[in-house]
Amino acid sequence: xxxxxxxxxxxxxxxxxxxxxxxxxxxxxxxxxxxxxxxxxxxxxxxxxxxxxxxxxxxxxxxxxxxxxxxxxxxxxxxxxxxxxxxxxxxxxxxxxxxxxxxxxxxxxxxxxxxxxxxxxxxxxxxxxxxxxxxxxxxxxxxxxxxxxxxxxxxxxxxxxxxxxxxxxxxxxxxxxxxxxxxxxxxxxxxxxxxxxxxxxxxxxxxxxxxxxxxxxxxxxxxxxxxxxxxxxxxxxxxxxxxxxxxxxxxxxxxxxxxxxxxxxxxxxxxxxxxxxxxxxxx
Amino acid sequence: xxxxxxxxxxxxxxxxxxxxxxxxxxxxxxxxxxxxxxxxxxxxxxxxxxxxxxxxxxxxxxxxxxxxxxxxxxxxxxxxxxxxxxxxxxxxxxxxxxxxxxxxxxxxxxxxxxxxxxxxxxxxxxxxxxxxxxxxxxxxxxxxxxxxxxxxxxxxxxxxxxxxxxxxxxxxxxxxxxxxxxxxxxxxxxxxxxxxxxxxxxxxxxxxxxxxxxxxxxxxxxxxxxxxxxxxxxxxxxxxxxxxxxxxxxxxxxxxxxxxxxxxxxxxxxxxxxxxxxxxxxxxxxxxxxxxxxxxxxxx
Numbered sequence: 001x002x003x004x005x006x007x008x009x010x011x012x013x014x015x016x017x018x019x020x021x022x023x024x025x026x027x028x029x030x031x032x033x034x035x036x037x038x039x040x041x042x043x044x045x046x047x048x049x050x051x052x053x054x055x056x057x058x059x060x061x062x063x064x065x066x067x068x069x070x071x072x073x074x075x076x077x078x079x080x081x082x083x084x085x086x087x088x089x090x091x092x093x094x095x096x097x098x099x100x101x102x103x104x105x106x107x108x109x110x111x112x113x114x115x116x117x118x119x120x121x122x123x124x125x126x127x128x129x130x131x132x133x134x135x136x137x138x139x140x141x142x143x144x145x146x147x148x149x150x151x152x153x154x155x156x157x158x159x160x161x162x163x164x165x166x167x168x169x170x171x172x173x174x175x176x177x178x179x180x181x182x183x184x185x186x187x188x189x190x191x192x193x194x195x196x197x198x199x200x201x202x203x204x205x206x207x208x209x210x211x212x213x214x215x216x217x218x219x220x221x222x223x224x225x226x227x228x229x230x231x232x233x234x235x236x237x238x239x240x241x242x243x244x245x246x247x248x249x250x251x252x253x254x255x256x257x258x259x260x261x262x263x264x265x266x267x268x269x270x271x272x273x274x275x276x277x278x279x280x281x282x283x
Numbered sequence: 284x285x286x287x288x289x290x291x292x293x294x295x296x297x298x299x300x301x302x303x304x305x306x307x308x309x310x311x312x313x314x315x316x317x318x319x320x321x322x323x324x325x326x327x328x329x330x331x332x333x334x335x336x337x338x339x340x341x342x343x344x345x346x347x348x349x350x351x352x353x354x355x356x357x358x359x360x361x362x363x364x365x366x367x368x369x370x371x372x373x374x375x376x377x378x379x380x381x382x383x384x385x386x387x388x389x390x391x392x393x394x395x396x397x398x399x400x401x402x403x404x405x406x407x408x409x410x411x412x413x414x415x416x417x418x419x420x421x422x423x424x425x426x427x428x429x430x431x432x433x434x435x436x437x438x439x440x441x442x443x444x445x446x447x448x449x450x451x452x453x454x455x456x457x458x459x460x461x462x463x464x465x466x467x468x469x470x471x472x473x474x475x476x477x478x479x480x481x482x483x484x485x486x487x488x489x490x491x492x493x494x495x496x497x498x499x500x501x502x503x504x505x506x507x508x509x510x511x512x513x514x515x516x517x518x519x520x521x522x523x524x525x526x527x528x529x530x531x532x533x534x535x536x537x538x539x540x541x542x543x544x545x546x547x548x549x550x551x552x553x554x555x556x557x558x559x560x561x562x563x564x565x566x567x568x569x570x571x572x573x574x575x576x577x578x579x580x581x582x583x
Contacts, residue, residue: 203515203543213476218437
């Protein structure tokens with residue numbers, strides 16, 4: 001092992017146990033200008049963010065390591081709890097960020113102009129870091145955001161983050177899905193019942209229609225017979241009428257006509273006679 | 284009571300007198316003229332009244348005498364029928380049967396088979412309750428008359444009546460036989476729906492008579508006919524037979540309530556509703572034995 005390795009290892013160990021270095025911390029605190037609220041707030045937020053990132057990393061490790069199904073439920077529950085905590089912290093930090101941003105624009109003694117500009121960028125970077133932390137809720141939006149950004153940039157990205165970010169809660173049966181499935185089954189049953197009723201009605205209709213068809217078929221030859229007979233009767237009637245007409249015209253022959261006239265004259269004569277006779281009597 | 288009786292007696296006497304009068308009238312009217320001349324008269328009549336090139340107006344004067352001769356048996360038959368109706372009212376069954384038969388013979392002499400069979404059917408209906416065997420004989424004769432003449436359309440009602448009488452008399456094999464004859468008649472006049480219904484009714488009657496083998500045989504025979512094989516009725520029958528084989532009472536009752544069975548004649552529906560008659564378990568064993576016997580034969 002060379003010297004360089006030693007040096008890097010020592011540096012890593014110092015970094016790990018920095019928080020126990022009271023002197024260093026005191027220096028850090030003393031270095032901060034008393035009126036620099038931005039720096040104070042910034043360090044506070046950064047430390048919180050680091051904690052959150054640690055927690056999320058720890059969660060990922062555990063999910064990657066677990067293999068048993070029996071412990072899966074418990075782990076899932078703890079994972080859910082931790083995700084909720086991470087989410088809460090993220091929300092809190094995001095809320096404090098606007099305050100930090102405002103402070104960033106304030107002029108402070110002892111801070112150079114370049115540093116002031118840099119501070120704004122620091123705030124934005126912090127915001128991004130906070131949002132990037134995985135908390136089991138924003139997994140779906142991330143790939144789409146990535147896609148959108150890629151389309152806007154014109155780059156094609158294959159989002160392999162999809163597989164990793166879908167955790168167990170995504171495939172679980174929640175109450176909503178159960179209710180939906182139940183409703184679906186109920187509606188299907190009701191549809192089946194309705195279709196059964198329709199089928200029975202159609203069966204009855206079919207039977208009745210077939211019976212009607214046979215009845216009508218039975219009546220067709222009868223109708224033909226009736227047709228024939230009525231035609232024959234009609235022709236008979238027509239001929240009878242014609243003959244009757246002939247007979248009547250024959251009846252009104254000259255002989256009968258003369259007899260009628262003679263009788264008529266006779267009656268008129270009698271009437272005239274009576275009239276004359278009465279007239280004479282009356283007068 | 285004293286007042287009612289004499290009135291009733293007088294009414295009865297009136298009817299009897301009319302009946303006797305009619306009887307005598309019929310004896311007078313239906314002379315001993317052979318049927319061949321009657322039919323000959325009619326054809327001559329048709330010739331005489333038809334208009335041809337030589338005859339420009341119907342020769343009514345000559346035709347009237349033939350008309351008179353032809354109309355005699357028709358009138359006689361009508362009188363016979365009314366006499367028979369009176370006899371039915373007076374409950375003189377033998378005489379009634381005789382009169383109806385004579386009336387149908389007279390109608391036949393006129394060459395009209397439809398009224399002849401109608402007369403027989405009327406007589407049979409009147410005698411159903413009191414002399415069922417006589418009634419069945421008359422119904423069968425009526426069917427024969429119509430079938431000879433090729434008017435199978437009209438026989439359906441007669442067959443229905445025959446089956447109902449047989450079922451009332453509880454002669455189920457005869458009823459089933461007539462149902463099969465009905466199916467034959469339906470087939471001749473192309474009434475396929477009625478044919479399938481007749482087959483299904485026959486199977487149900489056999490099952491009601493608790494004769495599973497006969498029912499199965501009947502079903503197999505009927506399945507030779509294509510129209511039955513592809514009909515709803517055959518599905519229904521196969522369901523019923525399989526339910527019987529598995530001795531499933533609920534399934535039998537469900538099939539009996541189905542719309543196919545409810546479209547049959549009401550007598551058959553009543554039988555179907557009462558269906559599982561007797562024990563069902565025995566059926567399974569019988570069919571198994573039957574199957575085993577066949578296997579043995581095949582092996583040898």
